[in-house]
Amino acid sequence: MQRLVLASLAALAAAPCVAVGQGASPAPAPVKIAIINSREILQRTPGYAVAESTYLKEVESFRVEVQKLQQRLDSAVQALDQQSIALSPAARQAKQRELQAMQQRMEQRTQELQDRARQREQELLQPIQARVSSVIQGIRAELNYALILDADAAGGLIAAADPALNITARVLQRLQQAQ
Helix, strand or coil: CHHHHHHHHHHHHHHCCCCCCCCCCCCCCCCCCEEEHHHHHHCCCCHHHHHHHHHHHHHHHHHHHHHHHHHHHHHHHHHHHHHHHCCCCCCCHHHHHHHCCCCCHHHHHHHHHHHHHHHHHHHHHHHHHHHHHHHHHHHHHHHHEEEEEEEECCCCCCCCHHHHHHHCHHHHHHHHHHC
């Protein structure tokens, strides 16, 4: 399916436009297509390294917190294992319920931290992504590209492309100039 779409896009870009009917006007210019490598652009955009560093520091603090919670849970499980012979069945059940509640709190906190990490990543990257998108749109309009494809897009739409179509360097140059 992807090859069919790619072949259709390539055929559309390469095919001369044919006018049908009486009094046909000259054929319009061919459709211009370009590609970018969004991952490279993002990683080399001014401000990205700082945002990534900030994000990684914050995520590390989240990881440390989850690790401490896991250690407390592991210690409580180990203590119960050591005490279980001396405990009455009712006391053992009560301790097991405490462990289950501790496990649930840990899982809930882990989920909260993961949600905060995703939200923080979005907060840090959104302005950078908006700036990149604006530059790409500007280049598209300025150079009259009908379509700009992302070579790094999930699903791998582009199997192969002429390197001359790649405008990644131009996008990066504009981003550097804007800084």
